[in-house]
Amino acid sequence: MAFKSSLDKKRFENNFDFLRLFAALCITFTHSFGLLGLISEDPLALITGKYHFSFIGLSIFFCISGFLITKSTTTSRNIVNFAWKRFLRIQPLLIVVTLLSIFLIGPLFTQLDIKSYFTQPATWSYLRNIFPPTGIQYPLPGVFDGNTEQNSVNGSLWTLVLEERFYIVSMIVFFFSIQRRRFFYLLSVALYNVFCFTNAFLWHFSDMGIFQGIIAFYALLFFNSGLLYHLGIDFNKTKKGLLLILSAIFLILSAQSPDRSLLMVCIIPVFIVQLAHLKGALNKTAIYGDFTYGIYIFSFPVQQCIIALTGGRINPYPLFFMTILITLPLAILSWHLLEKKMLMLKERFGRSKIQDQASLSR
Numbered sequence: 555m556a557f558k559s560s561l562d563k564k565r566f567e568n569n570f571d572f573l574r575l576f577a578a579l580c581i582t583f584t585h586s587f588g589l590l591g592l593i594s595e596d597p598l599a600l601i602t603g604k605y606h607f608s609f610i611g612l613s614i615f616f617c618i619s620g621f622l623i624t625k626s627t628t629t630s631r632n633i634v635n636f637a638w639k640r641f642l643r644i645q646p647l648l649i650v651v652t653l654l655s656i657f658l659i660g661p662l663f664t665q666l667d668i669k670s671y672f673t674q675p676a677t678w679s680y681l682r683n684i685f686p687p688t689g690i691q692y693p694l695p696g697v698f699d700g701n702t703e704q705n706s707v708n709g710s711l712w713t714l715v716l717e718e719r720f721y722i723v724s725m726i727v728f729f730f731s732i733q734r735r736r737f738f739y740l741l742s743v744a745l746y747n748v749f750c751f752t753n754a755f756l757w758h759f760s761d762m763g764i765f766q767g768i769i770a771f772y773a774l775l776f777f778n779s780g781l782l783y784h785l786g787i788d789f790n791k792t793k794k795g796l797l798l799i800l801s802a803i804f805l806i807l808s809a810q811s812p813d814r815s816l817l818m819v820c821i822i823p824v825f826i827v828q829l830a831h832l833k834g835a836l837n838k839t840a841i842y843g844d845f846t847y848g849i850y851i852f853s854f855p856v857q858q859c860i861i862a863l864t865g866g867r868i869n870p871y872p873l874f875f876m877t878i879l880i881t882l883p884l885a886i887l888s889w890h891l892l893e894k895k896m897l898m899l900k901e902r903f904g905r906s907k908i909q910d911q912a913s914l915s916r
Contacts, residue, residue: 569830570622571840573614578846580611581710582853582881586874589857590866591703612713616772617826619717620779624738627724640721642896643847644714645684647888651851652683655694655707659855663862664696671695680707686714687722698858702866710854716769720776735784742781749774750816774819782827789831847893848885849878856880 565571584606587596596606623640630636656677664671671677674695683690692706699705727738749770802825840846857877860868868876 566838566841567833569832569834569836569839570618571844571846572836573826573830574618574844574846575839575849577611577614577618578850578853579878580607580614581850582857582877583874584608584611585709585854585857586870586877589701589703589854589861590868590870590873592870595870612772613775613822614826615713616716616775617779617823618830620720620776620823621783621827621830623721623724623776624780624783627727633725636725637721638902639900640718642900643893644718646892646896647847647851648686648711648714649684650888650892651708651855652681655683655855656680659707659859660694660697663698663859664694665699666696683708683711685718686711687718690715698862700865701858701861706854707858708851708854710850713772716772716776720773724780738781738784742777745770745774745777746819749819771815771819775823778819779823779827782823789828843886843889843894845882845885845889848888849881852881852884852888853877856884 584593584596585608587593587606588608593599593606596608598605598607598610626639627636630639660671660677661668666674671694676691676693676695680691680694682688690711692704692709692711694707697705697707727741857873860873860876860880
């Protein structure tokens with residue numbers, strides 16, 4: 555119990571929870587424009603001409619995930635313990651949302667009759683979304699076909715494909731390599747060099763290529779943030795104000811550069827990880843529960859339902875606020891009834907190294 559209390563205390567000494575919540579709201583905000591076919595009217599896009607609020611949210615998510623997942627690989631006792639903790643964090647709520655999509659949202663919003671809906675192979679193949687690393691399915695038969703922009707039931711799930719694939723890579727790097735830290739350094743450097751080469755000389759390739767475009771960009775945010783952890787930098791003892799100001803200045807300058815992506819994949823992780831280590835009132839954002847994942851995974855289908863019910867005759871701002879009013883209670887329920895209970899089982903398959911050391915010290 556003393557060990558658990560110390561972990562809880564440490565959790566409320568940083569901004570990780572606040573940043574993750576802010577990131578989920580940024581993504582939901584941009585979707586409120588995108589799902590109405592008004593993505594270019596995202597306020598940040600109007601100001602910068604390049605970026606949407608979802609870019610900020612996704613950058614935060616992948617940086618924080620890269621930093622904390624790398625930490626988890628060094629504190630987990632074995633590969634089973636690591637994989638089990640990752641499963642408990644993602645899959646239980648994902649299974650619930652997938653089943654709700656098939657058996658509740660589908661029958662309510664499909665343009666097919668119920669019998670036709672449930673006899674379509676695509677209805678049952680939607681179950682593949684329970685395990686994103688193999689890829690996901692966006693539509694359900696006849697569901698949201700009349701919506702403004704697309705008929706995807708939950709377009710937010712694409713990030714879970716990347717996230718869980720990064721988990722698998724992390725497992726390979728840290729649990730099958732004798733020289734884990736050196737291997738990780740080499741992997742990060744190799745990925746960055748390939749990214750630089752392909753963006754400099756193969757710019758005409760598809761933006762969704764493996765080593766180009768937004769997928770590679772977020773992959774480098776994840777692994778470069780992990781590299782920051784592995785470098786052993788103590789962000790609690792750095793000159794926070796100076797580092798934040800310098801990284802913010804370099805970030806603004808790099809955003810104006812023709813080769814901005816090559817610079818931003820290095821600067822963004824430093825800025826966000828340092829921001830996450832600031833101490834202040836926002837440290838206790840999750841004192842009543844961590845509702846971020848619930849907001850993130852529920853918001854897209856809720857938005858699609860609202861758009862369908864209003865016939866698309868709704869503006870982005872009312873859509874955003876209505877989505878939060880509906881999604882937040884769902885997120886609170888999912889945390890207290892499911893997520894929190896699942897996370898209590900995380901040491902079922904092996905305790906962490908830190909817990910073993912704590913037990914020995916008693």
